[in-house]
Amino acid sequence: MSLLSRYAFFACCVLFTLACVPFLQHDWLWPFALASALLSLVGVWDLLQKRHAVRRNYPVLGNIRYLMEAIRPEIRQYLLEADREQLPFSRAQRSLVYARAKNEGADKPFGTLVDVYDNHFEFINHSIRPAPPRDPAAFRVAIGGPQCSQPYSASIFNISAMSFGSLSANAIRALNKGARLGGFAHDTGEGSISPYHREHGGDLIWELGSGYFGCRKPDGSFDPEAFARQARDPQVKMVEIKLSQGAKPGHGGILPKKKITPEIAATRGVSMDEDCVSPAAHSAFSTPIELLQFIARLRELSGGKPTGFKFCLGHGWEFMAIAKAMLEAGITPDFIVVDGKEGGTGAAPLEFTDHLGVPMREGVLFVHNTLVGLRLRDKIKIGASGKIVSAFDIARALAFGADWANSARGFMFAIGCIQSQSCHTNRCPTGVATQDKLRQRALVVEDKAERVFNFHRNTLKALAEMLAAAGLTHPAQLDANHLVQRLSASEIRLYAQLHTFLKPGELLEGRVEGRFYERSWEMARADSFDPVGA
Missing domain, CATH: 3.20.20.70 (Aldolase class I)
Incomplete structure (x- = not known):
C-alpha cells in the first residue's frame, strides 16, 4: 500500500474539515463537519502516539483493528478459531506474547481452550510437594x-x-x-x-x-x-x-x-x-x-x-x-x-x-x-x-x-x-x-x-x-x-x-x-x- 493510500482517508477528513469552515452558516453541514473534525483529531493523535505501530502507519483506519480486538468474547473467539490453520502462529499464541510484553495478566478464566483428549496434547506432571519458585x-x-x-x-x-x-x-x-x-x-x-x-x-x-x-x-x-x-x-x-x-x-x-x-x-x-x-x-x-x-x-x-x-x-x-x-x-x-x-x-x-x-x-x-x-x-x-x-x-x-x-x-x-x-x-x-x-x-x-x-x-x-x-x-x-x-x-x-x-x-x-x-x-x-x- 503506497504512502498516498495509507494516509488518504485521514487526508480526506482534514481537507473536508477545512473545506467546511467557510460554509458553517448552513446548519445541515455541522454534523458532517464535526464528524470529520473528530476523525482528523483521531488521525493526528494516531500519528503522535507511540504504543501502536499500525495506528501510526494507518491513521484513523488503523483503529478498526483494535476495535475488533476489543469486542469479546464472541468475535474474538471466532477470529481465534478462524485463523488457527491459516497462519504459522494462532492468535492465541500472539495474544499470550502481547499480554506478557505489555505486562498484562495472561490468566484464562473458565478453563482451557485446549482439547486435553487430543492425541497430541502435552503437559508437565506436577508434584505433591511443589518447590518455592526461583528467581x-x-x-x-x-x-x-x-x-x-x-x-x-x-x-x-x-x-x-x-x-x-x-x-x-x-x-x-x-x-x-x-x-x-x-x-x-x-x-x-x-x-x-x-x-x-x-x-x-x-x-x-x-x-x-x-x-x-x-x-x-x-x-x-x-x-x-x-x-x-x-x-x-x-x-x-x-x-x-x-x-x-x-x-x-x-x-x-x-x-x-x-x-x-x-x-x-x-x-x-x-x-x-x-x-x-x-x-x-x-x-x-x-x-x-x-x-x-x-x-x-x-x-x-x-x-x-x-x-x-x-x-x-x-x-x-x-x-x-x-x-x-x-x-x-x-x-x-x-x-x-x-x-x-x-x-x-x-x-x-x-x-x-x-x-x-x-x-x-x-x-x-x-x-x-x-x-x-x-x-x-x-x-x-x-x-x-x-x-x-x-x-x-x-x-x-x-x-x-x-x-x-x-x-x-x-x-x-x-x-x-x-x-x-x-x-x-x-x-x-x-x-x-x-x-x-x-x-x-x-x-x-x-x-x-x-x-x-x-x-x-x-x-x-x-x-x-x-x-x-x-x-x-x-x-x-x-x-x-x-x-x-x-x-x-x-x-x-x-x-x-x-x-x-x-x-x-x-x-x-x-x-x-x-x-x-x-x-x-x-x-x-x-x-x-x-x-x-x-
Missing part, C-alpha cells in the same frame, strides 16, 4: 568448552537469528535494547553486525553464514582479518556458524535488491545493484574435519570466545560424521544450535516449509543422544529454536536435551508483528520488516524495547512457576520423565517412554539400542559428509 534471573547456562578462554554466561531464553535487512533498523534497535535491559543475548542473523546492533550495547551472538557478510572479500570468500576486527569487540559474546536454517535447510537465502539500502550494503559488504544471495553451502570448508578446523580458527581469531554452529538436522550420518571428526581431530565446538524445520521467519518455498528438514524435538534429541553416546555432552552445550513462544515451549525443548532456547517470532510479536505476511514486500504495516523509513517510524524503539524486556522476564517467570509446580528449582533439572504426551483417548506416555535416550558411551562401545542410531553411525565418516560406500 528467573538465575536461569543461566555457562557456554564454553575446554578449548574456550572466554566463556559466556547466557540466559536460557534468547533472541534467535534475524538479520538487519530482513528486519528494520528500529526493530533491531528495539530487540537489542530489550536484550540489554534483560541481560540476554541477541543473535545478529547472517546479515552481520549493523550500527543498530551496537547502538544500545546488548550482548550479541554473531552469526556467520555462507555469504560471510561483514567479513568477506570482494569475491565472497572469508576474510580472517575483517572477522577478527569485529569478533574481538567486547559486545560480541559468541560466534555461530550457520550451516542451515529451519525454514529452508539446504536452500541458502536471498535479500531482494529492492530492500537493500546503502546501510545494508555497507554492513554486509555487498552491492546494491543485485539481490544479496547467501549460497546454499560454505566455501571455507567442505568436510567435517575442515568444519572443525574452521571453528577452531574462528575461536582463535575471536580471542577465545565460544564458537559453534547452527543447523537443521538432515541426514543423520552427516551430523555423526561431524561427531566422528571431533574424536579424530580433538576439536569440539563450544555449542550447537539445533533449528527445527517448523521455525523460521524468512520467506521459503512452500515445499521446503512443509516437507524438508527435521522438526526441532527430533533434531535436539538426535544431537543430544549422539554427544551422550560419545561422552562429549559435557563439553558441548545445545541450543534449540523452532516455534518457541511460551514457557512450556522452553520446557519441552529442555526436556529433549537442550540447554537453552531461542525465539524469533515470539520477540517479533513483542515488537509489534501482526503476521501480515508481507515481510518480502517492504510494506510491513508495523515497521518490523521493512526498510521504508516512514513505515519504520511507526515502531517506537523505547516502547518496544520495554516490551521485549517484559516478554522475556514474564516468560521466564512463568517457567519458574511451572518448574516449582513440578517440584523443581532450575530448568537444568528438567528431563524426559517430567513431560507427558497423550497418544489416544485411553493412553498417555512419558517422553522417556516414547523416545530413545542413549547412555554415556553407548556409541563408542557399540551398545546402541535402536537400528537408526547404529546404522547412521556405521554410515558416518570423519573425512567426508558422504556416507560410507558412496
Whole structure:
C-alpha cells in the first residue's frame, strides 16, 4: 500500500474539515463537519502516539483493528478459531506474547481452550510437594568448552537469528535494547553486525553464514582479518556458524535488491545493484574435519570466545560424521544450535516449509543422544529454536536435551508483528520488516524495547512457576520423565517412554539400542559428509 493510500482517508477528513469552515452558516453541514473534525483529531493523535505501530502507519483506519480486538468474547473467539490453520502462529499464541510484553495478566478464566483428549496434547506432571519458585534471573547456562578462554554466561531464553535487512533498523534497535535491559543475548542473523546492533550495547551472538557478510572479500570468500576486527569487540559474546536454517535447510537465502539500502550494503559488504544471495553451502570448508578446523580458527581469531554452529538436522550420518571428526581431530565446538524445520521467519518455498528438514524435538534429541553416546555432552552445550513462544515451549525443548532456547517470532510479536505476511514486500504495516523509513517510524524503539524486556522476564517467570509446580528449582533439572504426551483417548506416555535416550558411551562401545542410531553411525565418516560406500 503506497504512502498516498495509507494516509488518504485521514487526508480526506482534514481537507473536508477545512473545506467546511467557510460554509458553517448552513446548519445541515455541522454534523458532517464535526464528524470529520473528530476523525482528523483521531488521525493526528494516531500519528503522535507511540504504543501502536499500525495506528501510526494507518491513521484513523488503523483503529478498526483494535476495535475488533476489543469486542469479546464472541468475535474474538471466532477470529481465534478462524485463523488457527491459516497462519504459522494462532492468535492465541500472539495474544499470550502481547499480554506478557505489555505486562498484562495472561490468566484464562473458565478453563482451557485446549482439547486435553487430543492425541497430541502435552503437559508437565506436577508434584505433591511443589518447590518455592526461583528467581528467573538465575536461569543461566555457562557456554564454553575446554578449548574456550572466554566463556559466556547466557540466559536460557534468547533472541534467535534475524538479520538487519530482513528486519528494520528500529526493530533491531528495539530487540537489542530489550536484550540489554534483560541481560540476554541477541543473535545478529547472517546479515552481520549493523550500527543498530551496537547502538544500545546488548550482548550479541554473531552469526556467520555462507555469504560471510561483514567479513568477506570482494569475491565472497572469508576474510580472517575483517572477522577478527569485529569478533574481538567486547559486545560480541559468541560466534555461530550457520550451516542451515529451519525454514529452508539446504536452500541458502536471498535479500531482494529492492530492500537493500546503502546501510545494508555497507554492513554486509555487498552491492546494491543485485539481490544479496547467501549460497546454499560454505566455501571455507567442505568436510567435517575442515568444519572443525574452521571453528577452531574462528575461536582463535575471536580471542577465545565460544564458537559453534547452527543447523537443521538432515541426514543423520552427516551430523555423526561431524561427531566422528571431533574424536579424530580433538576439536569440539563450544555449542550447537539445533533449528527445527517448523521455525523460521524468512520467506521459503512452500515445499521446503512443509516437507524438508527435521522438526526441532527430533533434531535436539538426535544431537543430544549422539554427544551422550560419545561422552562429549559435557563439553558441548545445545541450543534449540523452532516455534518457541511460551514457557512450556522452553520446557519441552529442555526436556529433549537442550540447554537453552531461542525465539524469533515470539520477540517479533513483542515488537509489534501482526503476521501480515508481507515481510518480502517492504510494506510491513508495523515497521518490523521493512526498510521504508516512514513505515519504520511507526515502531517506537523505547516502547518496544520495554516490551521485549517484559516478554522475556514474564516468560521466564512463568517457567519458574511451572518448574516449582513440578517440584523443581532450575530448568537444568528438567528431563524426559517430567513431560507427558497423550497418544489416544485411553493412553498417555512419558517422553522417556516414547523416545530413545542413549547412555554415556553407548556409541563408542557399540551398545546402541535402536537400528537408526547404529546404522547412521556405521554410515558416518570423519573425512567426508558422504556416507560410507558412496
